[in-house]
Amino acid sequence: MMEKTTEQKLNNVQCCVIIPTFNNQKTLQKVIDGVLLYTKNIIIVNDGSTDSTSEILKAYPQIEQLHLPENKGKGNALRLGFKHADSLGYHYAITIDSDGQHFPEDIPVFINTLEKAENKNLLLIGARNMNQESVPKKSSFGNKFSNFWFWAETGIKLQDTQSGFRLYPIHHLKHLKFYTSKFEFEIEVIVKAAWDGVTVKNIPINILYDETERVSHFRPLKDFTRISILNTWLVIVTFLCIKPRNIYRRFKKKGIKRFIVEDFLGNQDSPRKKATSIALGIFIGLSPLWGFHTVIVLFLALVLNLNKAIAFAFSNVSIPPFIPFVVLASLYMGNAVLGLDHTYTLTDISMDFEALKHLKTYIIGSISLAVVASLSLGLLSYFLLLLFKNKKVTTANA
Structure with missing residues (x-):
């Protein structure tokens, strides 16, 4: 032929x-x-x-x-x-x-x-x-x-x-x-x-x-400037829209169970890298950087060579249903750090957004809460992941 x-x-x-x-x-x-x-x-x-x-x-x-x-x-x-x-x-x-x-x-x-x-x-x-x-x-x-x-x-x-x-x-x-x-x-x-x-x-x-x-x-000056401006815009869109969209699509396609099994437990990253990714996600998610959580966590995960999917997933600790509880916990953490004795309720936060009235307390409290929660859960997840890995190796060698 x-x-x-x-x-x-x-x-x-x-x-x-x-x-x-x-x-x-x-x-x-x-x-x-x-x-x-x-x-x-x-x-x-x-x-x-x-x-x-x-x-x-x-x-x-x-x-x-x-x-x-x-x-x-x-x-x-x-x-x-x-x-x-x-x-x-x-x-x-x-x-x-x-x-x-x-x-x-x-x-x-x-x-x-x-x-x-x-x-x-x-x-x-x-x-x-x-x-x-x-x-x-x-x-x-x-x-x-x-x-x-x-x-x-x-x-x-x-x-x-x-x-x-x-x-x-x-x-x-x-x-x-x-x-x-x-x-x-x-x-x-x-x-x-x-x-x-x-x-x-x-x-x-x-x-x-x-x-x-x-x-x-x-034209080196004009065209390089045009290209630089375009790349700046494309990077912004990447971290604000494209990467979150891709991770969300993967998460939605797999479901929670499959995500945990494949991207979390089954991923080949070391327990240390996974735990650090979790800690980063929790820290950014609890921080007072509303509106920028996604772009910041993905950027830092990229720069620090961490697991972007895991970091993004755990940064969603402050999704809408949890926000009042996060704000309330931040305010009480701020009370503890500053030695105050204000009383807050979920109703106050929902109706009047109490954090705005006590902005200093909220910011200090949210950062403190982010540090404590990320370190605690990061260390806990590290030992659990290490235990899971050792158990998996033992089972494979049996």
Whole structure:
């Protein structure tokens, strides 16, 4: 049986190639001709070029072309390309830069990886060898910087997050909202794709940095500032919304019993790490940092390399039904620390929120309560977990 060609594979999965271009007259024709060896399903987005790009594209009337009257940025060009590809019935799109750094010969690598993948909800990023001599140091640094923030925002470690040679599952992404239009779009799209359950992974590709022909439109100060602002926002959303949502979904899917068995008792973390995670969760949950418990506990669990699921679960000691009791206990703890003898009731707290009238007592009491409870329950859970672990080992050796 004859092996399918790359063109047939691209057609079978309804995949096209999108080439965004802006003032790359030296390399554009070579890139187009290289892609045509593999497919005629090409969409070129001329992002307001002012050089001879328009004249070059006249030689390719058979190719879908979008000509923008003015330059709006690579992100905008890609978003328009995705929208047009979707209107033509394509489900996937491979994007390749027009500056000549990518090799069209790597297109089969993308399509073969997609064809073999069980999960077709897949976004592939070509991983460049950033250690070779021709790669500018600023590009290598920028890539490491981007890789770190992508990991912080998604928990996924990648070798290369800035390569423009990618395969996008545009039929999976079209319901997502994007707000950026410059180079930072390529970060926004992979982060939001990962948040939405798309598998994001690297595949190896070749790279060529020919400074005599390559024209880069990346503006270090402006674009790096844009990227930094975007990453700041994405990190905030990650800790305020995405990580709590993911943990809650896991907890809801598993149920309390399965969560305890798998994430708590069955987890491979040491008793010390689990107990410290419990102590952290209880401390933050009882602290007077209302509204910020989740983001703080997840951030600290990440920084301290603790179990995020356990820390988050125990930080919910102050969920709404328990809040009046937590406040009441904090007020009486504050009384004890400050040597006061005020009397408080649940009715007072519920009706008048007594903590506001005795704010100093409440804050000191809640911090004291958090310290005592976290240390006590942390130590207790450590010994119980250690006992459980030893019993489990003894049973396995019996």
